[in-house]
Amino acid sequence: MSRRRRRSPCRIAYAPPADDTLVKMANPDAFRAEMTRTLAHDPYGHGSCSVAGERDRREATVGGAIVLYYVSGTVLTVTVVRMVALS
Numbered sequence: 001m002s003r004r005r006r007r008s009p010c011r012i013a014y015a016p017p018a019d020d021t022l023v024k025m026a027n028p029d030a031f032r033a034e035m036t037r038t039l040a041h042d043p044y045g046h047g048s049c050s051v052a053g054e055r056d057r058r059e060a061t062v063g064g065a066i067v068l069y070y071v072s073g074t075v076l077t078v079t080v081v082r083m084v085a086l087s
Contacts, residue, residue, distance in 0.1 A: 018080040034063035
């Protein structure tokens with residue numbers, strides 16, 4: 001029987017441009033919860049795609065926003081650098 005080691009969820013950090021968008025969203029707490037539920041647990045999943053051929057530079061649609069982010073596996077952090085709220 002093979003045992004898979006479960007990874008700890010990544011920390012979500014917001015760069016200033018993304019944080020500015022976050023505070024203007026209608027329900028920022030719901031968005032943060034959705035980020036934790038999805039990208040924090042699987043930053044390479046959730047329908048994300050690499051940007052410019054870089055594996056750790058990603059884009060995904062989460063909670064009504066297009067999110068551009070970087071994944072740092074060494075410190076288990078997803079850094080959101082830009083967001084565009086769709087609603």
